Amino acid sequence: xxxxxxxxxxxxxxxxxxxxxxxxxxxxxxxxxxxxxxxxxxxxxxxxxxxxxxxxxxxxxxxxxxxxxxxxxxxxxxxxxxxxxxxxxxxxxxxxxxxxxxxxxxxxxxxxxxxxxxxxxxxxxxxxxxxxxxxxxxxxxxxxxxxxxxxxxxxxxxxxxxxxxxxxxxxxxxxxxxxxxxxxxxxxxxxxxxxxxxxxxxxxxxxxxxxxxxxxxxxxxxxxxxxxxxxxxxxxxxxxxxxxxxxxxxxxxxxxxxxxxxxxxxxxxxxxxxxxxxxxxxxxxxxxxxxxxxxxxxxxxxxxxxxxxxxxxxxxxxxxxxxxxxxxxxxxxxxxxxxxxxxxxxxxxxxxxxxxxxxxxxxxxxxxxxxxxxxxxxxxxxxxxxxxxxxxxxxxxxxxxxxxxxxxxxxxxxxxxxxxxxxxxxxxxxxxxxxxxxxxxxxxxxxxxxxxxxxxxxxxxxxxxxxxxxxxxxxxxxxxxxxxxxxxxxxxxxxxxxxxxxxxxxxxxxxxxxxxxxxxxxxxxxxxxxxxxxxxxxxxxxxxxxxxxxxxxxxxxxxxxxxxxxxxxxxxxxxxxxxxxxxxxxxxxxxxxxxxxxxxxxxxxxxxxxxxxxxxxxxxxxxxxxxxxxxxxxxxxxxxxxxxxxxxxxxxxxxxxxxxxx
Numbered sequence: 001x002x003x004x005x006x007x008x009x010x011x012x013x014x015x016x017x018x019x020x021x022x023x024x025x026x027x028x029x030x031x032x033x034x035x036x037x038x039x040x041x042x043x044x045x046x047x048x049x050x051x052x053x054x055x056x057x058x059x060x061x062x063x064x065x066x067x068x069x070x071x072x073x074x075x076x077x078x079x080x081x082x083x084x085x086x087x088x089x090x091x092x093x094x095x096x097x098x099x100x101x102x103x104x105x106x107x108x109x110x111x112x113x114x115x116x117x118x119x120x121x122x123x124x125x126x127x128x129x130x131x132x133x134x135x136x137x138x139x140x141x142x143x144x145x146x147x148x149x150x151x152x153x154x155x156x157x158x159x160x161x162x163x164x165x166x167x168x169x170x171x172x173x174x175x176x177x178x179x180x181x182x183x184x185x186x187x188x189x190x191x192x193x194x195x196x197x198x199x200x201x202x203x204x205x206x207x208x209x210x211x212x213x214x215x216x217x218x219x220x221x222x223x224x225x226x227x228x229x230x231x232x233x234x235x236x237x238x239x240x241x242x243x244x245x246x247x248x249x250x251x252x253x254x255x256x257x258x259x260x261x262x263x264x265x266x267x268x269x270x271x272x273x274x275x276x277x278x279x280x281x282x283x284x285x286x287x288x289x290x291x292x293x294x295x296x297x298x299x300x301x302x303x304x305x306x307x308x309x310x311x312x313x314x315x316x317x318x319x320x321x322x323x324x325x326x327x328x329x330x331x332x333x334x335x336x337x338x339x340x341x342x343x344x345x346x347x348x349x350x351x352x353x354x355x356x357x358x359x360x361x362x363x364x365x366x367x368x369x370x371x372x373x374x375x376x377x378x379x380x381x382x383x384x385x386x387x388x389x390x391x392x393x394x395x396x397x398x399x400x401x402x403x404x405x406x407x408x409x410x411x412x413x414x415x416x417x418x419x420x421x422x423x424x425x426x427x428x429x430x431x432x433x434x435x436x437x438x439x440x441x442x443x444x445x446x447x448x449x450x451x452x453x454x455x456x457x458x459x460x461x462x463x464x465x466x467x468x469x470x471x472x473x474x475x476x477x478x479x480x481x482x483x484x485x486x487x488x489x490x491x492x493x494x495x496x497x498x499x500x501x502x503x504x505x506x507x508x509x510x511x512x513x514x515x516x517x518x519x520x521x522x523x524x525x526x527x528x529x530x531x532x533x534x535x536x537x538x539x540x541x542x543x544x545x546x547x548x549x550x551x552x553x554x555x556x557x558x559x560x561x562x563x564x565x566x567x568x569x570x571x572x573x574x575x576x577x578x579x580x581x582x583x584x585x586x587x588x589x590x591x592x593x594x595x596x597x598x599x600x601x602x603x604x605x606x607x608x609x610x611x612x613x614x615x616x617x618x619x620x621x622x623x624x625x626x627x628x629x630x631x632x633x634x635x636x637x638x639x640x641x642x643x644x645x646x647x648x649x650x651x652x653x654x655x656x657x658x659x660x661x662x
Contacts, residue, residue: 172197
């Protein structure tokens with residue numbers, strides 16, 4: 001039964017919208033005496049305060065705050081809260097996703113703690129979309145641009161309580177949490193802290209939230225039955241709050257926020273809605289008030305040292321490649337240098353991957369197990385031993401990472417959460433977060449490679465640690481020459497993978513999806529495509545090349561961020577069906593190339609290939625998606641002037657001003 005078949009079935013047809021308003025519900029009040037008491041004005045306050053400060057106090061008592069308490073220090077709590085719950089947590093109006101549905105609980109815990117300690121909490125909201133919900137739809141065109149918009153809104157909301165002394169951010173997911181980090185980074189003069197929204201529980205009787213998103217492709221290919229799809233999809237989101245159970249963009253953003261020092265230690269990936277998460281909210285509120293007392297601001301936290309730690313921890317976790325876009329945006333907002341592709345290459349070649357988590361494997365533990373195994377501090381203990389961290393970087397706890405790791409190593413908290421994992425899941429924490437020696441013995445390779453070549457002269461990204469090991473030679477090298485299947489829409493590519501558009505994609509093909517970068521689609525995330533290939537038995541034999549982006553749920557050589565993008569006259573725009581493309585990725589040395597080597601008739605030398613490509617015109621169907629909104633087109637133009645995807649898709653005011661005046 002389609003969704004459309006339900007339209008028009010609402011039980012309201014008998015009601016006349018005009019006459020239903022004829023009855024006036026009474027009584028109807030037209031005056032009120034206002035709150036009791038008086039405001040604590042004094043001579044200086046009335047003579048020298050802006051009128052806005054004075055009227056704000058009137059607003060505060062009008063909303064029910066005690067008049068005598070309106071001179072207390074003010075704190076802004078910003079969140080991406082979505083949906084509406086009743087007092088028992090049941091939905092009155094659904095959120096867009098689980099990641100923001102329970103955030104009212106964290107906001108309440110933090111606000112009550114601020115009030116109890118003598119502050120005035122103000123709560124403001126800018127909800128966020130769900131990348132999972134918009135996969136394969138035009139809604140994805142707004143996903144990445146939303147991040148920039150939300151960061152601006154959060155900063156505007158914070159500045160709209162002009163006498164606030166601190167800001168608390170509560171966010172969870174793919175774009176909301178990066179936006180929150182960007183916002184707080186841009187408010188560097190203020191004490192600020194983040195409460196991550198945590199993760200949902202793993203299901204005990206369905207599929208995880210990564211795999212379940214491929215049910216359409218698997219059903220179309222006859223891999224699963226209709227009854228199976230109906231059953232497992234109902235159980236995947238096993239709790240009403242928190243981000244997905246795999247290390248995608250949401251979970252990686254939480255990890256990076258902690259590594260930057262913007263959260264308390266052992267905050268990322270906590271189970272949403274549980275008491276350990278509520279306790280985190282209360283403790284973070286107290287930490288923020290302590291920052292005010294110590295005059296510790298975001299500018300003291302976000303430094304080149306903390307940026308280094310975030311990149312190292314990202315690599316050690318095997319985090320989502322989307323953070324290679326978001327972290328530069330956070331650092332730019334803080335006035336810090338943005339890492340280059342060479343910086344990312346250097347870090348990823350030095351840092352071993354130490355975490356066994358969905359979707360990277362090999363055993364694919366859910367994110368909650370990573371938290372119970374010790375989370376970010378546990379990984380950083382191993383990185384400290386390898387001398388890979390800047391231990392002088394400070395955190396919102398008021399301590400350096402060196403001090404925190406000394407505490408963590410012997411803390412009762414560490415011992416207890418690891419014990420819970422052993423007792424309740426029967427899992428050894430050291431199998432989830434591995435020592436460097438154990439990781440190497442298990443064949444776990446480093447995270448990300450940045451292939452170049454005649455199709456990606458400006459670089460590209462592949463999460464090389466996610467390439468199926470069956471595709472690698474004895475030296476850990478993926479080296480294939482594949483047939484090109486060119487698509488200008490993700491929908492057509494997915495239909496060909498499902499066998500619904502001929503000829504169907506088959507083993508030995510490389511799906512070349514073009515025109516999906518910032519200028520074509522807002523740099524949509526093509527998870528629908530890569531997840532379908534991951535969970536089809538032959539999907540590992542298919543590679544992907546695109547100027548769009550995706551997270552790490554892939555098994556073949558899925559290469560994104562092809563630069564320049566097709567609509568910026570990138571060479572990938574000149575690929576045709578049947579062309580031969582060679583992809584070589586050394587997963588141990590993290591070196592790679594992606595090259596056009598021939599057409600359907602013959603292969604060429606590198607020099608000949610360059611000449612043939614240069615003579616070709618762009619693909620005849622290449623154009624921006626006709627559904628692309630003017631909002632996203634404006635974003636695409638501004639971010640292109642400001643450094644593009646490798647620069648974080650930010651708005652660089654100086655660069656934009658120079659372009660406009662030039």
